[in-house]
Amino acid sequence: MKRALLAAALALAAPAARAESPRYGAFEFRLSGYRPNIDAEFGGQAHPYADVFGGGRGLMARGALFRSLYVGFGTIDVGVGAGYWEKYGHGLLQSGQQAADTTALKIVPVSAIVGYRFDWLADQLGVPLAPYARFSLERYWWWVNTGSGKTAVYQDASGGRAEGAGATNGYSVTLGLALQLDFFDRSMAADMDRDTGINHTYLFFDATRSYVSDFHSRSSWDLSDDRWTLAGGLLFVF
Amino acid sequence: MLRRAALLWLLPSVALAQTAAIGTVTITESDTDGFVNLDECTGNTTDNLILTWQVGSNGSPPITVPSGTTVSLTISKDAGCPPPSTAVVWQPATAPDAAGSASGSYPVSGTLAVTTVLSTLQLGTCPSQAALLYACAAMTISGTTYSATGNITLDTQVPPAPTLDSVAPGDSALIVSYTVGTTSTSAPAATDHYQAVATGPDGVDHPSSSTNSTSVRIDGLANGVAYDVVVYAYNKAGNKSAASNTVAGTPEPVIDFWEAYKSGGGREQGGCGAGSAGDLAPILAAAALALALRRRLS
Numbered sequence: 349m350k351r352a353l354l355a356a357a358l359a360l361a362a363p364a365a366r367a368e369s370p371r372y373g374a375f376e377f378r379l380s381g382y383r384p385n386i387d388a389e390f391g392g393q394a395h396p397y398a399d400v401f402g403g404g405r406g407l408m409a410r411g412a413l414f415r416s417l418y419v420g421f422g423t424i425d426v427g428v429g430a431g432y433w434e435k436y437g438h439g440l441l442q443s444g445q446q447a448a449d450t451t452a453l454k455i456v457p458v459s460a461i462v463g464y465r466f467d468w469l470a471d472q473l474g475v476p477l478a479p480y481a482r483f484s485l486e487r488y489w490w491w492v493n494t495g496s497g498k499t500a501v502y503q504d505a506s507g508g509r510a511e512g513a514g515a516t517n518g519y520s521v522t523l524g525l526a527l528q529l530d531f532f533d534r535s536m537a538a539d540m541d542r543d544t545g546i547n548h549t550y551l552f553f554d555a556t557r558s559y560v561s562d563f564h565s566r567s568s569w570d571l572s573d574d575r576w577t578l579a580g581g582l583l584f585v586f
Numbered sequence: 587m588l589r590r591a592a593l594l595w596l597l598p599s600v601a602l603a604q605t606a607a608i609g610t611v612t613i614t615e616s617d618t619d620g621f622v623n624l625d626e627c628t629g630n631t632t633d634n635l636i637l638t639w640q641v642g643s644n645g646s647p648p649i650t651v652p653s654g655t656t657v658s659l660t661i662s663k664d665a666g667c668p669p670p671s672t673a674v675v676w677q678p679a680t681a682p683d684a685a686g687s688a689s690g691s692y693p694v695s696g697t698l699a700v701t702t703v704l705s706t707l708q709l710g711t712c713p714s715q716a717a718l719l720y721a722c723a724a725m726t727i728s729g730t731t732y733s734a735t736g737n738i739t740l741d742t743q744v745p746p747a748p749t750l751d752s753v754a755p756g757d758s759a760l761i762v763s764y765t766v767g768t769t770s771t772s773a774p775a776a777t778d779h780y781q782a783v784a785t786g787p788d789g790v791d792h793p794s795s796s797t798n799s800t801s802v803r804i805d806g807l808a809n810g811v812a813y814d815v816v817v818y819a820y821n822k823a824g825n826k827s828a829a830s831n832t833v834a835g836t837p838e839p840v841i842d843f844w845e846a847y848k849s850g851g852g853r854e855q856g857g858c859g860a861g862s863a864g865d866l867a868p869i870l871a872a873a874a875l876a877l878a879l880r881r882r883l884s
Contacts, residue, residue, distance in 0.1 A: 363814065367591075368868050375734075386847065386852075389852065389853060390850060390851070390852075394848040394850040394851065396843065396847040396850045396852065397847070399842070399846060400842075400843045400846055424606055438841045438845065439757070439840035439841055439843070439846075440840065440841040440846060441755070441838060441840060441842070442838070442840075447755065447756065447757075447841075448754030448755065448756060448761040448838040449755075449756040449757055449759065449761065449803075449840040449842075451842035451843045451844075452843075462638045468661065472693070488784070492844040493842075494757065494761060494840075494842045495756050495757055495761075495803065495840060496756075496757070496758075496759060496805050500843070500844035500845065502842075502844055502845050502856075503846035504847070504848070510844075510848060510855055510856045510857070511857050512842075512843075512844030512855045512856055513856060513857070514854070514855075514856045514857050516854075557704070567853055567854070567855055568853070568854055568855075569847075569852060569853065569854035579734070586606060
């Protein structure tokens with residue numbers, strides 16, 4: 349039994365060193381839930397987002413491309429990312445009842461990212477876990493559609509017009525853990541590196557706290573997620 | 587002895603009657619939908635059939651057509667290039683090259699009005715049917731008959747009328763929901779798509795866009811005005827069903843999400859210059875500069 353445990357420990361700790369292709373960066377795809385915190389500014393007095401879209405979270409898909417600035421005792425990456433999210437609901441009749449007409453909020457989040465991934469253990473000792481942290485500058489392009497598919501326009505009593513489209517800036521911090529999949533089949537990983545230049549593949553899960561309200565501006569709505577955003581995805585290091 | 591003589595008499599004619607199929611005849615229409623449908627059959631919609639034979643496109647080696655060679659273009663209800671006397675429509679002979687012989691690949695074409703074709707085919711009463719019309723092109727050079735064939739679908743069957751289930755108010759619009767009708771002997775065609783039409787008190791029709799969904803939005807209406815709505819089904823050939831049952835509906839103002847947010851006192855102003863959007867630019871510029879510096883240093 350002791351022998352078996354020792355063998356397993358050695359296998360885990362076995363150096364992952366192999367002849368790798370040079371590393372330049374990484375790209376990733378991620379999925380997460382998202383619900384903008386728009387109703388927060390009303391302090392409970394009104395809840396237009398919940399009235400129209402309900403309480404559910406929409407699915408946000410994002411991708412990012414990174415350039416590695418440092419590869420050694422971990423990896424420092426900078427990158428850019430983009431994604432898409434949309435939520436459809438029903439408009440409201442003057443009576444307050446739900447209309448058959450739909451309305452939608454659509455968001456294209458773009459981000460500039462700097463991150464550190466502690467993958468030294470995975471690279472040098474074969475321990476397949478790499479914790480990481482990121483800081484991102486976010487810019488959320490958004491627009492609201494009416495039932496006819498056109499961009500919504502609000503006209504107030506004095507005739508002032510506000511178009512239902514714009515962009516909101518902010519930032520986010522992310523903490524996550526990546527599982528290096530090479531661990532499960534090192535020869536396949538080596539083949540993949542030789543054939544495609546992808547050195548490592550990670551399955552990751554992370555939690556992000558976002559602050560997307562034009563840096564707490566009093567004239568912008570709050571597109572931060574209404575809670576920590578839990579995401580999962582695949583990261584390919586090349 | 588008599589038999590042998592008869593055989594000797596027949597042999598040369600058998601040996602000389604060679605045929606060769608080269609290429610195909612393509613039939614196109616002026617409306618390019620690929621069908622001769624009910625409206626085109628009845629003449630409600632003007633349509634022409636264009637027969638084109640790309641001579642030599644599939645010939646090996648390319649044939650040489652002497653000047654003055656006649657080419658027959660025919661359309662028939664029957665396959666197999668029946669002779670012009672039995673082919674119901676006959677496009678008069680065409681000289682492929684009046685100036686001299688021609689070789690290689692070049693088109694021979696003819697155009698006829700659909701109504702003329704169908705009238706000659708004795709289909710001018712447009713009975714409910716889905717059938718093929720066959721085209722044939724042929725010419726004889728030095729005892730060899732070169733020919734090609736093609737076809738187009740004649741479809742005069744209509745789909746069943748849909749059942750209009752509901753008409754709900756939208757903002758300057760009506761949202762119409764319906765279900766597919768049941769096929770019958772008088773309406774045997776499968777439904778391909780739908781179109782709803784709202785008719786106002788002024789008698790003006792407001793059609794929706796065509797859709798294969800079972801609900802559609804009719805835009806461009808006036809809030810507070812009652813409209814009568816019907817839905818039509820169409821088959822692939824574009825044949826229109828009878829009208830569905832009629833349901834009345836009245837568009838009314840709808841508060842979209844942006845209006846709900848703003849009228850509730852929301853602070854976002856919208857527009858491309860929203861908030862401090864420009865603040866990101868210097869940060870991104872600094873990041874780009876840092877990258878550039880790093881590249882120069884490395």
